[in-house]
Amino acid sequence: MAAITGLDHVILAVSALDAARDTWRRLGFTVTPRGRHIGWGTANYCVMLEADYIELLGVLDPSQFDNGLGERLARGGEGLLGIALATRSADSAAAAFEAAGAGGEPARDLARLLDLPEGPVQPSFRLAYPARRDAFGLSLFATEHRTPALLRRPEWERHANGATGILRLGLPAPLADSALAAWAALDGARQDGDSVVIGGFALGAGAEPMLHIATGDLDACEAALRAGHVAHARHPGEVRVPPLPGTGLALRFAG
Template identity: 40%
Template sequence: MLQHLAGLDHVVIAVADLEAAAAAWRGLGFTVSPRGEHGAGLGTANHTIMFDDAYVELMGVVADTPFNASTRRRIAEGGGLERIALRLGDAAAAAQELRAAGIAAAEPLAFGRPVVLEDGGSTEARFDTLLWAMDPAPAGLSYFGCRHLTPEAVWLPGLLRHRNGARQFRRVEIQVDDPATEAAGYAAMLGLRADNPAGGEWVVADPRRGPAVAFLDRARFTGRWTAAEGAPRAGLVFAGPGKGAAPRPQAAGGVLLGWDDALPG
């Protein structure tokens, strides 16, 4: 496994209407961060839904830039899961690891965004990021590394408590035509192993940390998510409060949301 990329850090959901997407998540009982602006060079803004060791980022475009071209393409296609961010250690060392594996890694990029604190003050969240290109890319997504230089500005305590009782971001499930091939590509990218726990399903999990990423064929995905034709082809699985009947999967911002104890095995 790669030493400087360790498991899923967050997923990026591209949305046409950022405030409507944030409202949809709030309506389902999730705590959503205040809006963050990434600056003129990136041309994007976000809201986050935070969990102990990973999170969901809702991403909208505020100005067309070369950086957000893939986000704009995904929105034009209807929005939804666009990118998976891996937890980044040393950015330069990770770039060397990827290049040694034949993956075209760009030069690391540092940036920051202002953050409104819970006491009304403000600070800056700062990141090192690393982008790379793959052709074909597993599941047609984009991938990058993200190192949190100021995690205390991102994992604010109040953002970790959700009214619906969600406790942990467990897994990403993606419907694809060929789960074995897509999972093998994702696993090879990170030097991990793809497991086949059920027919039509391949899973890649980093034993060090982070939610697992699962690739499912249409029959398996539809069966687990009771997804109708035209429904989102990606689902995010959360650990629920563990009491009472878990709600059925619901859609928000171009993805399906479900509880691990409510999805059929």
């Protein structure tokens, strides 16, 4: 069994959490209640899809530890911050990072508070990081979910734009060129032309950072964007949205 089974989530750095939440709602997504990282000054909102999700990560309390997020936003602005890969065992993922030449660190535990209407709950995870943080061209770790039921509710996975999952992440060519060989060496990954495929997710080069999202209904997707007053372009088989405050990268909805 492969150590890495696919994509768990894509992490986007956002400058203003509530404003980013509202932007993603205007894009036709359902957004979860806010989560807070225990002992840190960061918080998030999530867009839950069928097998993966998008995390909007921002600084809630700048007086507390933010793991460098505030500096990253000041330096590079909003946009792609990193990728979390899916694994059934964080310890196996750490070994996979080591085998891929990126080094492996001991897996570590993480918890956060999720503010639900009925009261806060505490999802927990076990994470594995490569020792060489530059090996994959961007921040990367693997996530083993300890409490998956706390993160997923059927109503959170229903979106007005028909979104069902993340298909691909397009990276700028210089970054992709230096990173794809390391990605391809991961247990569970395979090279497919100019892309690396892990489960149902592909990573490859693009003219600009772009998140490709599957939708079951392009007409519903376009209707949701119109309702949210979001500028977009409809092409055969796809709808494209340019980068917006609160996303930091282009979106492509593929039917």
